[in-house]
Amino acid sequence: MEIAIKNNMNNEFYRYESIEYASTDINGEFMSPTFPDPKLNLITLNLFKETPKGYWIGYGDINSLHIGERWVSKTARKRYAYPTKEEALNNFIKRNERRIKILSRQVSVCQIAVEKAKQMLPKQ
Numbered sequence: 001m002e003i004a005i006k007n008n009m010n011n012e013f014y015r016y017e018s019i020e021y022a023s024t025d026i027n028g029e030f031m032s033p034t035f036p037d038p039k040l041n042l043i044t045l046n047l048f049k050e051t052p053k054g055y056w057i058g059y060g061d062i063n064s065l066h067i068g069e070r071w072v073s074k075t076a077r078k079r080y081a082y083p084t085k086e087e088a089l090n091n092f093i094k095r096n097e098r099r100i101k102i103l104s105r106q107v108s109v110c111q112i113a114v115e116k117a118k119q120m121l122p123k124q
Helices: 085-120
Strands: 012-019 039-050 054-059 067-073
Touching: 012 085, 039 067, 039 085
Parallel strands: none
Antiparallel strands: 012 039, 039 054, 054 067
C-alpha cells in the first residue's frame, strides 16, 4: 500500500561521503597524494515510495529503474540517508568519529604486536 509523500517535501534524501582522488606521477602511474586531501561528496537519492514504517530511496526517478534502491526506516537512530542535508552532515561526522576510534585502536594493537614480534627476533 503506497502512502502519499507528505513529510519530505522535496522528495530527496542525502548522504555525505568522503573521497580522495589519486594523482599521477610524471610517468603516468597512479600514486597516493603526498598529503591527505579528502573531498566531501554529497549524494542525493530520490524518494520512490513512502510506507508507514519507512522510505524506499535510490537513484533515478519514479518512472525509471530504481538503481541502488534501499529501504530507510523512519524511526531508526542510524540511517543510510536523511531527508535534510544537516541531518546527513551530522550523521557523516558521527560515522567518521566512530571510524576514527575503531581505526585508532587497531593501529595501537598493530604497533604493540610489531614491538612484541621485534622482541622475539634473535639478538644479533
